[in-house]
Amino acid sequence: MTARGKILIVGAGIAGLATAWALTRRGYAVEVFEQGPIPNPKASSWDEHRITRHAYGEWEGYAALMPEAFRMWDQIWRDIGATHYDPCGAVYFMRGDNPWYPSTSRSLTEMNIGYRDIPLARAAARFPMLNLETVTRIVETDGAGMLFPVRILTDLVVHLAGRGVVFHSYSLVSEIDPERATVTSDGRVFGGDRVVMAAGAWNDRLVPSLRPEAVPSRQAVMFLAPPSDLAHAWSEAPVMADIGDESSCYMLPPRRGTRLKIGDHVFTRRGDADEDRTATDQDVARLMRVLPLAIHDFDRYMVLERKACFYTVTEDEHFVQRAVGARGWIISACSGHGFKLGPLTGEFAAQALSGERPEAQITRLAAGLETV
Ligand SMILES: Cc1cc2nc3c(=O)[nH]c(=O)nc-3n(C[C@H](O)[C@H](O)[C@H](O)COP(=O)(O)OP(=O)(O)OC[C@H]3O[C@@H](n4cnc5c(N)ncnc54)[C@H](O)[C@@H]3O)c2cc1C
Structure with a gap:
């Protein structure tokens, strides 16, 4: 055991790995338990790109x-020696009144992040792949782009193993004791000074008290190949979000070895995280209805993959970080927007566990109720 103590972490998604990263930087000994391979394709964190x-x-x-x-x-890029981020910017397409603009404009101005309107008259030439007839306003923002999760998780695992983190792959944790800081896996009991639950959509199995607050939600995305005459326009596109009521969806362009991916931010609040990851007709029903509204000539696109994915969702989409018992800590940072905040989530957890900030303050910071 190091002078600072040993922390056990359940889950090798971005929350667990980023927590391991932040703790290792502080001199803790860390052991990570993962029910599948590391990283695990069933994790919410596993994908080609994230906004x-x-x-x-x-x-x-x-x-x-x-x-x-x-x-x-x-800091992560410096530590792993690679930058898995494409700062391609983001463009938002509004149809009718939308409360998104005034608050976004206020916070981008405060943060000194550039943004501008794209005149509707010029949009068709730049976005020939979209249906723009009912679009009322287009806003382009800086300080945005795509993260490449599979590469990030893989590089983090290699980096952390090199820093002495112990990884237990194929080690389903069947029980945790947050009072004694122990985890049970394959009939063996492992002990530490603190135990962190970062088990994504499986968290409520280990910590049932999470259940009413954060529920698993089965979500679908589609990977597509655009028609050849639009391939160039897509390859130069930024991240795009249609924020019309009927047509809402987000689009991640095919760049740096990724495919075009389209999904939505409409929660199903149903399903079990152990289910199959191939999206069914029912899973993609809304996307199939919406995409012809958002995308011009949608029937010319080839579907490459329909994928289901699970995350936890809270009523107002806030993240959960809090103490469980005397020596446990839970992280449920999802609701479909947790990847981008992953390293900060890990940093918050490390600050709480090391006593650098009061635990109650970390709970509020993680929930977006207080700023750093
Ligand atoms: C379709 C989709 C689109 C998204 N888009 C974005 C986006 O554009 N931008 C963004 O910021 N975020 C996005 N998110 C959200 C983001 O991916 C998640 O918030 C984040 O990846 C959650 O990470 P996590 O580590 O909490 O959970 P996970 O990545 O699910 O990791 C949990 C890990 O714990 C393991 N585990 C579970 N139970 C046990 C157990 N008992 N024993 C051992 N191991 C266990 C699991 O196998 C898994 O590997 C999206 C999510 C989805 C599904």
């Missing part, structure tokens, strides 16, 4: 965390 951005609509508390989140990513 990062400063624009956060009415959630101004989370917007205010983003400059610090970007700084944490910069």
